[in-house]
Amino acid sequence: MPAAIQLSALDHYFADFICGLEPKPCEELWIAAALASAANCRGHVCLELADAAGQEFVPFKPRPGLQCAPESVSWRAVLGRCGTVGHPGDYTPLVLDGAGRLYLYRAWDHERCVAEQLQTRSGWVTGGVTPSPELLDRLFPTAIAETDWQRVAAVSALTRRLTVISGGPGTGKTSTVARILALLLDGPEGERLRIRLAAPTGKAASRLRESILDAFGRLDLPDAVQARMPSDVQTIHRLLGVIPDSPRFRHDASNPLACDLLVVDEVSMVDLPLMSRLLAALPADCRLILLGDQDQLASVEAGAVLADICNRGAGLAYSARFAAMVECCCGPLPDQFRAEKDTTISPLADGLVNLTTSFRFGGESGIGRLARLINSGAAEQAFDLLASGDWPDLVWRELPADSDFEAKFCSAAVCGYAEYMAAADAAGALARLDRFRILSPYRQGACGVENLNRLAMSALGLERDQANGGSCRLPLMVTGNNYDLGLFNGDTAVLMPRGDRSAMAAWFADPAGGLRSLSVLRLPPHEPALTLTVHKSQGSEFDRVLLILPAYDASILTRELLYTAITRARTCVEIWCSREVFCRAAERRIERSSGLRDRLWA
Numbered sequence: 001m002p003a004a005i006q007l008s009a010l011d012h013y014f015a016d017f018i019c020g021l022e023p024k025p026c027e028e029l030w031i032a033a034a035l036a037s038a039a040n041c042r043g044h045v046c047l048e049l050a051d052a053a054g055q056e057f058v059p060f061k062p063r064p065g066l067q068c069a070p071e072s073v074s075w076r077a078v079l080g081r082c083g084t085v086g087h088p089g090d091y092t093p094l095v096l097d098g099a100g101r102l103y104l105y106r107a108w109d110h111e112r113c114v115a116e117q118l119q120t121r122s123g124w125v126t127g128g129v130t131p132s133p134e135l136l137d138r139l140f141p142t143a144i145a146e147t148d149w150q151r152v153a154a155v156s157a158l159t160r161r162l163t164v165i166s167g168g169p170g171t172g173k174t175s176t177v178a179r180i181l182a183l184l185l186d187g188p189e190g191e192r193l194r195i196r197l198a199a200p201t202g203k204a205a206s207r208l209r210e211s212i213l214d215a216f217g218r219l220d221l222p223d224a225v226q227a228r229m230p231s232d233v234q235t236i237h238r239l240l241g242v243i244p245d246s247p248r249f250r251h252d253a254s255n256p257l258a259c260d261l262l263v264v265d266e267v268s269m270v271d272l273p274l275m276s277r278l279l280a281a282l283p284a285d286c287r288l289i290l291l292g293d294q295d296q297l298a299s300v301e302a303g304a305v306l307a308d309i310c311n312r313g314a315g316l317a318y319s320a321r322f323a324a325m326v327e328c329c330c331g332p333l334p335d336q337f338r339a340e341k342d343t344t345i346s347p348l349a350d351g352l353v354n355l356t357t358s359f360r361f362g363g364e365s366g367i368g369r370l371a372r373l374i375n376s377g378a379a380e381q382a383f384d385l386l387a388s389g390d391w392p393d394l395v396w397r398e399l400p401a402d403s404d405f406e407a408k409f410c411s412a413a414v415c416g417y418a419e420y421m422a423a424a425d426a427a428g429a430l431a432r433l434d435r436f437r438i439l440s441p442y443r444q445g446a447c448g449v450e451n452l453n454r455l456a457m458s459a460l461g462l463e464r465d466q467a468n469g470g471s472c473r474l475p476l477m478v479t480g481n482n483y484d485l486g487l488f489n490g491d492t493a494v495l496m497p498r499g500d501r502s503a504m505a506a507w508f509a510d511p512a513g514g515l516r517s518l519s520v521l522r523l524p525p526h527e528p529a530l531t532l533t534v535h536k537s538q539g540s541e542f543d544r545v546l547l548i549l550p551a552y553d554a555s556i557l558t559r560e561l562l563y564t565a566i567t568r569a570r571t572c573v574e575i576w577c578s579r580e581v582f583c584r585a586a587e588r589r590i591e592r593s594s595g596l597r598d599r600l601w602a
Contacts, residue, residue, distance in 0.1 A: 004056035004067075011037040012060035018093055021084050027065045028078040029085070031057075035069060036094065036102050044593040045111055045272055045303050046101040049075055051593070076100055088112075101595050107302060110276040114305065115599035117279035121162040121288055122347040129187040131155045131329050139179040139219060147337075150176045151330040153353040157289055158183065159325065160351045164267075164290045166310050168371065169541070169567045170360025173291045174208065177263055178215035180289070184261065185228045186221065194260045197233040200269040200299075202478065202488025204539030206509070208265040209233040235488050236264070236274060237481060240281055251281040259286050266539045267292035272303030272596070294354075295375050297564045298590055300535060308596040310352065322350040348600055360570065366391025367566060367573055374563050379586035383579055395574035399551055405446065410459035412546060412574075413438065413530065417460060421473060426507035427515055429473055429494040437542040438531040439565050440549075441557060447550045452531040460530075472496060476506060477529035477536065487524055490539065495520065534565045545569035549577035549585070557585035 015034035019025035035057065036047040053072035069075065079085045079096055086092030088108065095108040103111070129135070131154065140151050150172055157163040157180045167173050184193055197212065199205040209231070216229050239257070241250030251257050262282060264270070267290045270278075282288065294311065298304035318326065318337050327333055361368025366385065373382035387396040400408045416436040423429035438456065442448040462474045478491040493506035498517060505517040506526075532540075534547075547565045549557065562585050566573050575582070 004058050005035070005038055006058045007034050007038055007060050008041065009060045010041070011035075012063075018084050021093065023083055026078060026082070028070055028075055029082050030065070031069050032075070032079055032085075032102055033094065034059075036104055039593060040104055040107060040302055043298065043300075043302050043304075045107050046103045046593050046595060048593045049079075049096075049100040049102055072100065097595060099595065099598070101593065103595075107272070110272050110303075111594065111596050111599065113276040113280060114272060115596055117276075117282075118162060118309065118348065118600060120284075121279075121282075121286075122351055123161055125159055125161055125287065127189075129158045129183055131158045131325065133329050135183065136329055139182055146331065147326075147333055148330045149353055149355050149357070150179075152326050153355070154180050154183065155326055155329050156322075156351050156353055157287075159322075160287075161285075162288050162290075162348070162351045164306075164309055164352050165355065166292055166294045166306070166353070167355030168293055168295065168358055168361075170358040171355035172357075172359060173355060174211040174265070175215040176355070177289060177291060178212050179219065181212075181229065181261075181263075182216065182219050182221055182225060186225045189260075190225065190228060192260075193228070194258060195230045196239060196257065196259045196262050197230055197265075198236050198239045198262065199233060199265045199539065200236055200274075201266070201490035201539055202235055202481075203490030203492065204266040204269070205233040205235050205488070206491070207539055207541075235481065236270065236278055238483060238488070240277060242481070242483060249277060249281065252277065253280045255281075256283045257281050257286070259283060261287040261289070263289045263291065265291045267306045268294065268296040268304075269299050269538055270305055271299035271301035272305055272594075273301065275303070275305045293567075295560065295563050296567075297535060297538060297558075297560045298592060302592075303594060303596070304590065304592045305596065307592075308594055309348070309600060310354070311597060316349060316352060316354075319350055346601055361567075366394040367569060370394060370573075371563055371567050374559050374566070374586050377559065377587060377589075379583040382586050383582050386575060386582070387579075393569075393572045395572065397574065397576050399447075399549065399576045399578055402446070406455060409452065409455055409548075413456040413459045416544065416546060417456070417530070420475075421460060423473070426494050426496045426517075429475075429496065430492075430507065430509055430515070433475055433492065433494065434541065435543040436546070437537065437540075437544075437568070438546045438548065439534050439537055439568065440531060440547070441534055441561055441565075442550065443533060445550065447548050449531045449533050452548065453528040456530040457528060472504060475529040476523070476526045477532070478524055478526050480525040482524035485518065485522065485524065487518075490536070492529055493518075493523075493526075534561050537568050538564060540568060541570055542568055543570050544572045545574070547573065547575045547577075549575065549581050551578065551581070553581050553584045555588070557581065558588045558590050559586045560590050562586055 011034045014037040015030045018033040019030050035052055039047040050072045052069050056068045085094045085096050088097050093105055095103040095105055136151050153165045153176050165173050199208050292306045294307050323338050358368055370385055386394050420432045423432050440447055440449050472495050474495040476493045478487050481488045493508045495506055498505050504520050506523055507515050507517050510516045545568050
């Protein structure tokens with residue numbers, strides 16, 4: 001049995017509130033409401049009653065009664081008689097489905113919306129560009145004996161209203177999408193095609209813009225087609241239109257986006273409520289292309305939408321119609337992708353493509369091998385590879401003892417940021433900042449981001465102002481959205497004086513090119529960015545990464561976290577940890593309770 005759950009004030013008072021609405025309140029209802037609230041705060045969409053049965057909990061304040069959840073069968077029976085607990089479709093505070101999943105109503109409604117929208121959008125496109133080997137040969141490498149999955153993704157995007165392209169770093173997701181957009185823009189409807197590009201954070205949006213424009217610029221296309229390529233990539237919140245002090249957006253089902261094709265990158269970072277609102281705001285005939293890495297960390301908020309879409313619980317097989325189209329354009333499909341009967345195939349299947357060939361981490365890459373072993377759960381093998389010393393891009397060090405940690409960490413920070421600190425100006429500093437970064441799973445504690453940032457700042461001699469008359473190169477990361485300033489969560493700046501050295505300014509890379517500076521006094525919420533949490537690093541890439549794991553094991557340490565951190569590095573990753581902590585993390589998967597996968601693939 002897992003450790004007892006500490007209920008928060010919100011969980012406790014939510015349970016009191018639900019029981020206050022119930023004509024005949026009971027102990028079982030209070031426990032169910034409290035644990036459902038706690039589950040939602042931990043990223044679960046619902047509470048699985050069978051898994052929660054017998055779970056011990058610690059109330060926020062003393063209360064009489066049981067301190068553990070009841071047996072699941074009797075629990076479900078009691079909840080079924082409560083007026084505040086309804087069946088799917090009922091407008092009640094709590095919803096209990098036939099599989100024993102207990103939802104807060106809002107979470108159930110978001111899940112319903114996402115499932116229905118994805119299923120509705122999973123049909124064939126009427127008209128448009130017809131894929132053929134000759135058409136694809138223009139922009140994609142000629143098909144080889146093995147299945148070319150980038151071409152498969154193109155066939156899906158040209159013929160399907162919904163395409164989900166998953167793949168690890170360096171598998172060519174954005175370059176594939178750039179070629180798909182080129183084919184569509186050069187097609188019969190290209191002049192009228194309204195394309196929007198979006199990502200969950202400002203950093204991810206900036207990277208998508210750079211990657212798409214770079215890939216598009218390298219294609220041999222007529223000037224007219226080049227001119228049609230959209231250059232603006234927005235955060236999802238900005239795309240939908242934030243209404244200050246409101247959970248709603250300007251664009252919704254009653255006021256949909258003016259869009260014929262939407263591309264969303266880093267979908268693993270998109271939580272269930274935001275995905276629900278995004279899908280609801282799309283016109284009925286809008287095409288949708290979702291990009292992401294299903295093996296990365298899930299969103300900070302509730303849900304694991306991309307993982308639920310990609311993980312159907314069985315091998316993926318395509319319909320006979322789509323398989324024939326793919327084999328005509330892309331080469332032979334492996335046998336497991338052909339279904340014996342089309343009646344068993346969900347329409348979603350033909351829009352799902354997983355890119356498996358990494359052009360960044362090839363056969364000689366230790367990072368690539370380590371990532372694959374972690375994803376497969378081969379913890380001992382992964383650690384042996386890391387610690388072997390046989391791979392120049394993998395470095396392992398035992399976590400230093402407490403008495404030595406500060407000195408060794410400061411030395412590593414000074415060495416890692418040497419090129420960055422030598423930059424002559426803000427442009428050079430921003431260009432060099434992504435050559436090295438320190439990552440940690442935690443915000444607090446000896447190995448947490450807050451302490452590591454403090455140590456690194458001290459070691460590098462950085463100051464927040466010019467009190468001593470010296471220059472400052474402190475990197476900052478914006479932690480909130482400010483639409484008036486055009487700054488978004490994840491945007492990174494370097495703190496340096498302006499040319500006249502009269503005042504300190506934060507220098508950002510301008511999406512349109514060049515730099516822009518902003519007075520420190522006008523900055524939205526921000527924090528030092530010498531060390532980042534692994535969650536904050538999603539959507540970024542660095543030449544070298546130093547990952548520091550704590551001396552103790554904890555549930556937050558999972559294979560998804562290890563995989564995400566390791567694959568942020570292009571050329572080298574160094575990990576400080578013990579064998580025990582690393583292996584336990586590689587064996588542990590993120591488990592998020594949700595009914596979305598069953599809704600999509602049942």
